[in-house]
Amino acid sequence: MTLKFVIPEPKARVLFMPTEFFDTLKGMFRSSKxxxxxxxLYIGIGELEKELIVSIKNNKHIKNLRVDIxxxxxxxxxxEGKLNESSVSVLSDLFSYAGDLNISLFHNPLLGAVLYNLIPYRANEAxxxxxxxxxxxDDRLILSGANLSDSYLRNRQDRYILIENKLLADSVHKIVNCIQNMSFSVNADSSVHWGSxxxxxxxxxxTFREQYYRRIQFxxxxxxxxxxxxTQERVQSQMSEADSGGCHVPGSHPSTSDREDFFSPLFVKNESILTVELALQSGFSSPPIYDxxxxxxxxxxxxxxxxxxxxISSxxxxxxEIFLKLFRNIYDNLCFKKGKIRxxxxxxxxxxxxxxxxISYYIPLGYTVSAHMCVEFITKNIVSVFKNLNRRDPLKKKEKVCTDIYLEYHKPSWTFHSKGMWLIDDSFEREVVGSSTSGEDPHVGRNPQMENVPNSLCTSENYEQSEKKKIPLLE
Structure with missing residues (x-):
């Protein structure tokens, strides 16, 4: 089951570049009270990462500031590097500055004691x-897929959504704290201990996998x-204002009454809405969580x-396979209508x-082959072709759509890590933003059964009497 946050008149914007992401983080870390x-996943050992850590040290409220990592x-x-530095070693200096610092390291239970002692670094991450x-x-949070390392802060294209909302920030913080309480803790001397x-x-x-499930569900x-x-407090507040004659309680919008999956509340009208739906994926728990x-x-x-x-971007x-079939059904349907899939x-x-x-030299080639196989599966639906033999114009349109369904990102000296899904029509925009990549990675073993991953679905809508105008969430 997911968590749904309805945010009226939201303060939200997209950050477009790694440098903007870096500057925003630096400002947040320096000014938070x-x-x-x-x-x-990790924090790098480069100069930019260390500059972010310095911004935390320089926060004038550092002694009274709660810092959870x-x-x-x-x-x-x-x-890593010539000095064999790690995320833990570059963070350990914070203990000399912060008054309330908690650095936690989550250990995936699929890597049991035997495998942990047999498989070397890098390989065990698989x-x-x-x-x-x-x-x-404070009450600002950034949902992203980026780690805090040099390329993500310099020339690795990712996506980042900045939202200011106390309830959302508090809730995500609770989830992080819950995971921290089921993790190893880092000491001031960079040693690690189990204190859970x-x-x-x-x-x-x-046993841990069973306990993890019960604790996270709680x-x-x-x-x-x-x-x-x-939500109840907000509704009661609106009703009280209406009873006192201060305002009119808005009614539901008729055009969305049949949308059972439309996450905006029916009592809102003439108001910008951002709905954030959070989902957790913990396939290793017992039982597994596939939200x-x-x-x-x-x-x-x-x-x-x-x-x-x-x-879809990834x-x-x-x-x-289940997603490939869904994409193929969407493709077959949209090819004969106004929508598109890309x-x-x-x-x-x-x-x-x-x-x-x-051997990693061949990984990009493997990715390319995998991508083309996916596109082939989605676009070559023989049943659909025979079903529409007598529809010449639609078939021509389908042939045209095939040419631009698949796009590759290329920018000299840049890499691409942006992951998300965008649903767009005339009435609202919806975006899925998370840190999971689309599919199972044959090279590093990242799949729904193994990782601990959060994801979010964002829906934005602005009701106006004359027309619907989208808030600047997906510019």
Whole structure:
């Protein structure tokens, strides 16, 4: 089950460039008064990453500031560079400045004690990693797929949505804290210890997986109660204003009454709306949590119903079969209507493995082959061809659409990491933003069963009496 946040008159905007992402983070870390929260796979050891850490040190409220940092244990402790630095080592200096600092390292329970001692660094990350990527400064948060390392802050194209909302920030912070309480803790001397009340996953991984499920479900339940209470208070406030004659309680918009998946509340009108739906994917838990997969399936099933255009962006395209079939149904339907479907992915030169040494040299080629196989499956639907033999014009349109369904990102010296889905029509825009890549990665083993991944679905709408105008969320 997902978490839905309805934000009226939202303060939200898209950050378009890595430098804008870096500058925004730097400003948030330097000016926050109450909390700073960082959750990502790892933090790099370069100058830009260290500059972000310095901005936290220079925060004048640092002694009273709560700083929570959550990283993946395998990636966060991997030594790099001539000095064998790691995420933990570059962060450890914060202990001398912050009054309330908590650095946590999540260990994926699929990497049990035996595998942990047998598989070397880098290779053990293929078993599964902590992939939550969110950055919070007070009530502002950035949903992204970027890690805090040099390329992500300089020349690696990603996507970032900045939202200011206390309930959303509090809720995401609760999820991060919950994961932290089920993780290893970093000491001031950079050593790591297990201080959780749960079973250590390196001692009994199966028990930990069961405990993880119960603990995360309990926290998600608390957040749902917070959302319900906040919604009730807002409705009561509007009703009170209406009873006092201060305003008119808006009615529902007739054109959306039949949309059972439309996440905006019916009592809102003449008001900009941003709906953020958060989903968690933890396939390693017992039982597994597949909220993200369910959310995406439900969203894609409604594309055909409402004839929306669908744009998918990912560093590589290697979809599970169920999504390939959904894309093919959408493609067959939209080809004869106004909508379109389009896939955007990295060109071989925009892949981070481009011209690398060893066997990884062939990874970009593998990505390209996988992408073309996906497009072939989606566009070559023989049943649809025979079904529309007598419809010459639609078939011509379908042939034309085939030529621009697949686009590759290429910018000299840049790599591409932007991941998301956009649904667009005349009435509203919806975007899925998360840190998971579309499909199962045959090279690093990142798939729905292994990772700990959050995802979000954003719907924006602005009701106006004359026409609907979209808020600047997806410019």
């Amino acid at each position: 109450n909390r700073i929260v960082i959750s990502c 959550l990283l993946d244990k395998q990636r966060g402790t991997r030594p 078993i599964g990693v902590m992939h939550m990527k969110v950055f919070i400064g 009340d749960l079973m250590n996953p390196l001692v009994d991984a199966h 926290v998600l339940g608390q957040i749902r109660e917070d959302i319900l209470r906040h 993200e997969s369910c959310m995406l399936e439900n969203m894609l099933k409604n594309v055909k119903k409402y004839d929306q255009s669908l744009i 560093g590589y395209l290697n979809f599970p 896939f955007i992915t990295a060109s071989p030169a925009a892949n981070s493995f481009f011209k690398s040494k060893g």
